[in-house]
Amino acid sequence: MGNDAVFRVDGLRKSFGHIEVLGGVSLDLHAGEVTVLMGANGAGKSTLVKIISGVYERGGGTMQLVGQDFAPQEFAPNTPAEAIRAGVVTVHQNINDGVVADLDVATNLTLDRLSGRGAPTLFNPGRVRSEAKAVADRMGLAIDLKARISDLSLADRQMVAIARAMAHQPKVLILDEPTSSLSSAEADRLFALLDRLREQGVAILYISHRMSDIRRLADRIVSMRDGVISGVFDRKPLDYEGAVNAMLGRKIHLDRIVARNSAKPVLTIDGLRIAEGARPISLMLGDGEVVAVTGLVGVGKTALAETLFGVRKPLSGTMVLNGKPYAPGSTGEAIAAGVFLVAKDRADSGIVGDFNIQENISLPFHKRMSRLGVLKRRLERATARRQIQELGIVCRSEKDEMSALSGGNQQKVMVARWMSQAAKLFILDEPFQGVDISARRDIAAKLRASANGRATLLFVTELDEALETADRILVMSEQTIVGEHRNADIDLERLLAEVAGGPLHSAA
Amino acid sequence: MSSGWVRMAAPRDHAIRYGFIVLLFGLIGYFAIAADGFVSPQSAVFIFQSVAITGVLALGVTATLVVGGFDLSIGSVATSAMMAAAYVMVVLEQNAVVAVVACLLIGAVVGLINGWLIVYMRVPDLLATLGMMFLLVGLQRIPTEGRSIATGMTMPDGSVANGTFGAAFLALGRHRFDFFVPNLIPVSVVVLLVLAVLIWFFLEYTRFGRMMYAVGSNERAAELAGAPVKAYKIWAYVISGVFASIGGILLAARLGRGDIASGNNLLLDAVAAALIGYAVLGAAKPNAFGTAVGAVFVGVLLQGLTMMNAPYYTQDFIKGVVLVVALVFTFALSGRGQR
Numbered sequence: 001m002g003n004d005a006v007f008r009v010d011g012l013r014k015s016f017g018h019i020e021v022l023g024g025v026s027l028d029l030h031a032g033e034v035t036v037l038m039g040a041n042g043a044g045k046s047t048l049v050k051i052i053s054g055v056y057e058r059g060g061g062t063m064q065l066v067g068q069d070f071a072p073q074e075f076a077p078n079t080p081a082e083a084i085r086a087g088v089v090t091v092h093q094n095i096n097d098g099v100v101a102d103l104d105v106a107t108n109l110t111l112d113r114l115s116g117r118g119a120p121t122l123f124n125p126g127r128v129r130s131e132a133k134a135v136a137d138r139m140g141l142a143i144d145l146k147a148r149i150s151d152l153s154l155a156d157r158q159m160v161a162i163a164r165a166m167a168h169q170p171k172v173l174i175l176d177e178p179t180s181s182l183s184s185a186e187a188d189r190l191f192a193l194l195d196r197l198r199e200q201g202v203a204i205l206y207i208s209h210r211m212s213d214i215r216r217l218a219d220r221i222v223s224m225r226d227g228v229i230s231g232v233f234d235r236k237p238l239d240y241e242g243a244v245n246a247m248l249g250r251k252i253h254l255d256r257i258v259a260r261n262s263a264k265p266v267l268t269i270d271g272l273r274i275a276e277g278a279r280p281i282s283l284m285l286g287d288g289e290v291v292a293v294t295g296l297v298g299v300g301k302t303a304l305a306e307t308l309f310g311v312r313k314p315l316s317g318t319m320v321l322n323g324k325p326y327a328p329g330s331t332g333e334a335i336a337a338g339v340f341l342v343a344k345d346r347a348d349s350g351i352v353g354d355f356n357i358q359e360n361i362s363l364p365f366h367k368r369m370s371r372l373g374v375l376k377r378r379l380e381r382a383t384a385r386r387q388i389q390e391l392g393i394v395c396r397s398e399k400d401e402m403s404a405l406s407g408g409n410q411q412k413v414m415v416a417r418w419m420s421q422a423a424k425l426f427i428l429d430e431p432f433q434g435v436d437i438s439a440r441r442d443i444a445a446k447l448r449a450s451a452n453g454r455a456t457l458l459f460v461t462e463l464d465e466a467l468e469t470a471d472r473i474l475v476m477s478e479q480t481i482v483g484e485h486r487n488a489d490i491d492l493e494r495l496l497a498e499v500a501g502g503p504l505h506s507a508a
Numbered sequence: 509m510s511s512g513w514v515r516m517a518a519p520r521d522h523a524i525r526y527g528f529i530v531l532l533f534g535l536i537g538y539f540a541i542a543a544d545g546f547v548s549p550q551s552a553v554f555i556f557q558s559v560a561i562t563g564v565l566a567l568g569v570t571a572t573l574v575v576g577g578f579d580l581s582i583g584s585v586a587t588s589a590m591m592a593a594a595y596v597m598v599v600l601e602q603n604a605v606v607a608v609v610a611c612l613l614i615g616a617v618v619g620l621i622n623g624w625l626i627v628y629m630r631v632p633d634l635l636a637t638l639g640m641m642f643l644l645v646g647l648q649r650i651p652t653e654g655r656s657i658a659t660g661m662t663m664p665d666g667s668v669a670n671g672t673f674g675a676a677f678l679a680l681g682r683h684r685f686d687f688f689v690p691n692l693i694p695v696s697v698v699v700l701l702v703l704a705v706l707i708w709f710f711l712e713y714t715r716f717g718r719m720m721y722a723v724g725s726n727e728r729a730a731e732l733a734g735a736p737v738k739a740y741k742i743w744a745y746v747i748s749g750v751f752a753s754i755g756g757i758l759l760a761a762r763l764g765r766g767d768i769a770s771g772n773n774l775l776l777d778a779v780a781a782a783l784i785g786y787a788v789l790g791a792a793k794p795n796a797f798g799t800a801v802g803a804v805f806v807g808v809l810l811q812g813l814t815m816m817n818a819p820y821y822t823q824d825f826i827k828g829v830v831l832v833v834a835l836v837f838t839f840a841l842s843g844r845g846q847r
Binding site: 309311330331332334335336341343348349350351352353354355359363364366367369370373374375377 | 713714715716718719721722724725726728729730731732733734735736793
């Protein structure tokens, strides 16, 4: 297809404070081509998109938008509106950011014109409808223009958001994980629309983790890791496993782990289904064992963690914990049964900002730390001090505010919280996110050293983290477990193929 | 920048920590000099009495602030309880115990409904309790067709209400204990002190209070730590409703009748006391001790202004100014609000 680069990014840099998020990213987008951008959390994808769409200011480098006459024009948007006017349009991940729920489809499709410069002061419903109809027709959009957005399905809202974006007739369209909340039938409609746009010569940058999307759409794949482009794949047939590999990296520190086996089952899961249409999960976790579940974002890792912890209910299946049936109806029940979860995203789901270290550590165990409802403060303080020692949390005292701690130390407090009491099943969802390398090593070492007497289950996207920490590695894809590996002489090719959801596993 | 911060931190911390206490004593000192008779037992009684009712209401609303909510219905719960007490004793001719129980029930039920609206119907707290406020202001007028309730009043159906406020009930508002000076401490102040200590202990020392603070600070983290978050929120509104109804009982006992026009300032004064409480001792969060100090602050301010013959219509303005200053103390100076 077209070899003419429509949009060119060269040496783009961005730092927040002294943390470099983009370390010189160069990227070309071509007319009539879908370029898929892959990258794990924190790889810098969102930052890149936000710079291109004018939300963030860039720290360095250049961006060029090539017009029809091939005269490169400097492209440096300072606001999202400028980027749109220049012809670069972004549909953000959160669908509801792209549409106004209380207005009808026609108004949404023409919203930018109503708010733009030179927009008429008076609102002319007839003209709005005819303009909206023109936009909808061009997209092949079959949605009632009078329907309210809030009455539409997520897929239809997504279509409206994209159609609205396309009303600007952009040269470049950026889609940030557009299918993350769509069903596969809904996604198919989106793909048909994207095919149409591709034929119209739009350069599309498509950000996704879903391998099925990528296989369906990609003309090229660009992998990102740690703020730089780690691989470009454009030779047909596309090397999907190579792309996953480039995204997850494989700087393996060989044989740091002596994988253990466990005979004594702690948790047995039988026929557990966590999503509509997903194949059931069956597995066994043993005493003293550290098991990592890996897989791309959105394959159901958090859903499985939350099911085990009683946040959500499985569609079917049974669980047995230490010989007794286990079906938690709430987080409180899970904790009482000895199942603890260090939740993903500590700022949102873990840290109580108004509490100091000591109060954060004791949070789930108030009942065990009180008599007649009155907290035993001395016990609380002693526990906190012990845990600070155990995990090597760097702080002045157990009374320090959480905001005074570094990300790594905050995470250590979260782990310390749940390790302050004995667990039967200890679950950690992305425990190494936003954690520096030394804290990550400390936490992993602590998990392994204390593993006896419980089963430990780790959910991680980054393969390195699984290889560094676990005795056994399970691979998740499409809301189910698709592979199992003992962490010794691992067949990485097969593991990566499973992560990428390739044909290798579907035969198995 | 960081070294400058360390040098600045100490005096700044002290200003935030003790600023409002110093201000309170400064205010007392100023009124003592400027207003004749401010330092007298009679004046103290007035302050105590005015503090008692707003203080009880403020302690209740503190509980909702702790879980990250707000209760605008406290003033109308108090006046509804007052009207109910009068109705039970004067019209239904029941005794004091029945009246008190009826009031407490009203407070608990209103709190439950508020909590249900907010937690299960997902109405934002301010709007739910605002709606409840309007509802109660209207409801309390219906049984008597908008008239105040007093012994000997004529009912809508032409009969005469012959019940009376029991002596025991009136004592709640009028009896005073000796404290160095005879007849100094009203019963209502004792009620306030007991409730203040109770709620202070509950919030600071029990696991339920601790978890309420956790719910207010990070609801999801509290839920993932095993807390029944919905129940905690509903309980906070029940506490608020019950405390407001206790305030209403004290009000009825002081007035000796069900006065349809009284209690207009209760909401404003109580909310001001609770919010001023944020600034006391640099807590930067709702807390029982701060609320009590806030209530005294408002009481001293009003009594002082009254004794200096400041016109009544300037009082709300001055209260508002003090409240705004207290909020600046809490949110800007302590830097907590930015999170």
